[in-house]
Amino acid sequence: MQIAGSNGFGHSIEFMSQAYLMNNNRYSEIDIHLQDDIPNQQRPLPIFLKFEDVEYKVKNSNAASNVKKMVSKVGTQVNENQERYKKILKGITGSIGPGEILALMGPSGSGKTTLLKVIGGRLSENVKGNITYNDVAYSSAFKRRIGFVTQEDVLFPQLTVEETLVFSAFLRLPANMSQQQKYDKVEATLKDLGLERCRHTKIGGGFIKGISGGERKRTSIGYEILVDPSLLLLDEPTSGLDSSSANRLLLTLHGLAKAGRTIITTIHQPSSRIFHMFDKLLLISEGYPIYYGKARDSMDYFSSLRFIPEIPMNPAEFLLDLATGQVNDMSIPPDILEYQESTDPSKAVIQQHLQLKYKTLLEPKEKEENHGGIKTAEHLQVAIQAKKEWxxxxxxxxxxxCKRTFRARCKDYFDKVRLVQALGVALLLGLLWWKSSTNTEAQLRDQVGLMFYICIFWTSSCIFGAVYVxxxxxxxxxxxxKADMYRLSVYYACSTLCDMVAHVFYPTFFMLILYFMAGFKRTVACFFLTLLAVLLIAITSQGAGELFGAAVMSIQRAGMVASLILMLFLLTGGYYVQHIPVFMRWLKYLSFMYYGFRLLLKVQYSGDEMYDCESKGGCRPLQSSPSFDTVNLKGGFKEVWVLFAMALSFRFFAYLCLRRRIDLCNL
Incomplete structure (x- = not known):
């Protein structure tokens, strides 16, 4: 079967696999069948994965502090650099090709998930060893060929199962597939994973009722296998599934592997039926490998070491007992007892014995057969380095x-509580300032106070509505x-524009009620100018909230930072303190509330308008009022351009902060 992909290679997957097999007798013959309904560009590129002497360590702050104390007290020379780190993976070697499923087994904390992340390119710092894909090192060009199913199901709770898969299909499947083909692909995935019954149910989570845990796991897997990755990595895919669902899932993975994909999965304690579906097994104990090879040969290997179960046992249960050093209900080799004072060897002795046997019996054979100078075909090496275009x-x-963002956040946009809040506050303010006027200085001061409160209300509402996004x-x-699903600029544009719906709708609804109750100027021009000023304040506040949220990227700290900045803007807004000391005056120019408040005053009041006509001195122009000491009501609307520039600047810096934060997470 020929491949006519976008990279121009005309070789068949069958030919490439057989060419590799001729040089490597470790792999059994691979039967690869490609789905006819998938375009040639999407047929998976064969991935031959090799990892050799892989080590990984993490910083151990407690160990570092203990070393410093020991050095200061004893004065001995200690290699602090070694003590500061704790090794998680300790020299792991293996290989796997297309058409095979490799199971990573071991007790909790043995390093299975860590190894999976290292192989998937999600951990790169403090990693030693050699990991190659078609004899080429990992690069960013490869990450769109990897599917990674995490143990935690990361799915939007407001979307249904079908919507989740449809949006993934439309974002990730190639543009030359028609919409119907993409829908058909989603339909097939739903059927394969048994999700047809819950296709119209929301994912749910938290306080949102949704699908079951097993259905969430299958949806997460469908999210990845939908785009036919060349290398599929799964972290505990059967957790939360019953035996029947787990078997069905493994049969699906088995079919995906035989279609030319390389699959690696961590698994804790599979049933005997599932265990025999794996082609290869890597058994890890305390970060050390103690078995690597064909899964069906594992029992024979340990029997050759004279570890034999004395009662019928699930092979996976037997292997996990060995990995943890538990040798109950099994016979053990007599030579282990030679250096033991009792007839019950310790767990550490069992583990060390198995580690030594692996080093002497299995590792040299693996390195000789699969790592000993055998090279993958050159065209596969070139293909793996070709970056897939968007x-x-x-x-x-x-x-x-945009459609997905709006669907996912629609409930937040049109929330009953927010609607009641806007309605309630508008009615309350309208009743408190019912038919207010500017006839006297006191009445004018009250109406100016209402203007400032409008600024405060929508500034705080929009900042806190955006800071947590x-x-x-x-x-x-x-x-x-990490899966390169879309450009970050696209996500940011969609997020800020969709959120703007709420930041426009609620202030408009609010002002439609309050404006006429409070007795503001009843002219069409004045109403719309006041509304536009309030919307400009809201949109600028949204940008500020996005900037604070992107800068700290923490739910706890984002609220605290937003509160502090809001307090600063409030105090320098020009109402509580009009005559700020010279050495603090620069702060007000950073406050968009200062410009928003001045803009509202200029829109609503005219400097030539007369007021206080019943006083002894007679009518006076509004500009002479102490409320406008620092505001030139005839000064034009330059605040519009300042607020507009601030709104754009906040969003630009928010995008830069977001890119920096996400890039750091993707390292």
């Missing part, structure tokens, strides 16, 4: 992501950016 243009991604969606954004 499947959709910027505008196409924007349209799809990116911290809340960080986990989704990191996951999808």
């Amino acid at each position: 499947t959709l243009s910027w505008m196409e991604q924007f349209m799809i992501l 990116f911290p809340f969606e960080k986990v989704y954004l990191v996951k999808e950016r």
Whole structure:
């Protein structure tokens, strides 16, 4: 079967696999069948993965502090650099090709998930060893060929199962597939994973009722397998599934592997039926490998070491007992007892014995057969380095992501509580300032106070409505950016424009009620100018909230930072303190509330308008009022351009902060 992909290679997957097999007798013959309904560009590129002597360590702050104390007290020379780190992976070697499923097994904390992340390119710092894909090192060009299913299900709770898969299909499948083909692909995935019954049910989570845990896991897997990745990595895919669902899932993975994909999965304690579906097994104990090879040969290997179960046992249960050093209900080799004072060897002795046997019996054989100078075909090495182009243009991604963003946040946009809040506050203010006027200085001061309160209300509402968006969606954004689903600029544009719906709707609804109750000028021009001023304040506040949220990217700290900045803007807004000391005056020029408040005053009042006509001195122009000491009501509307520039600047810097934060997470 020929491949006529976009990279111009005319070789067949079958030919490439057989060419590799001729040089490597470790792999059994691979039967690869490609789905006819998938375009040639999407047929998976064969991935031959090799990892050799992989080590990974993490910083251990407690160990570092203990070393410093020991050095200061004893005065001995200690290699502090070594003590500061704790090794998680300790020299792991293996290989796997297309058509095979490799299971990573071991007790909790043994390093299975860490190894999976290292292989998937999600951990790069403090990693030693050699990991190659078709004999080429990992690069960013490869990440769109990897599907990674995390143990935690990262799905938008407001979307249904079908919507989740449809949006993924439209974002990730190639543009030359028709909409019907993409829908058919989603339909097939729903059927394969048994999600037809819950297709119209929301994912749910938190206080939102949704699908079951098993259905969430299958949806997460469908999210990845939908785009036929060349290398599929799964972290505990059967957790939360019953035996029947787990078997069905493994059969699906088995079919995906035989279609030419390389699959690696961590699994804790599979049933015996599932265990025999794996082609290869890597058993890890305390970060050390103690078995690597064909899964069906594992029992024979440990039997050759004279570890034999004395009662019928699930092979996976037997292997996990060995990995943890538990040798109950099994016979053990007599030579282990030679250096033991008792007939019950310790767990550490069992683990060390198995580690030594692996080093002497299995590792040299693996390195000789699969790592000993055998090279993958050159065209596969070139293909793995070819960066896949974006499947959709910027505008196409924007349209799809806008629909998804609006669906995911629609409930927040049109929330009954927010509507009642806007209505309630508008009515309360309208009743308190009912038919207010500017006839006297006191009445004018009251109406100016209402103007400032409008600024405060919508500034705080919009800042806190925007500051939590990116911290809340960080986990989704990191996951999808690691898969190169879309450009970050597309996500940011969709997020800020969709959120703007709420930041325009609620202030408009609010002002329609309050404006006429409070007795403001009843002219069409004045009403719309006042509304536009309030909307400009709201949109600028939204940009400021996005900037604060993107800068800290923490739910707890975002609220605290927003509160402090809001207090600063409030005090320098020009109402509480009009005559700010010279050395603090620069602060007001950073406050968009200062410009918004001045703009509202200029829109609503005219400097030549007369007031206080019943006083002893007679009528006076509004400009002479102490309320406008620092505001030139005839000074034009330059505040519009300042607020507009601030709104754009906040968003520009918010995007830069977001890119920096997400790039750091993707390292």
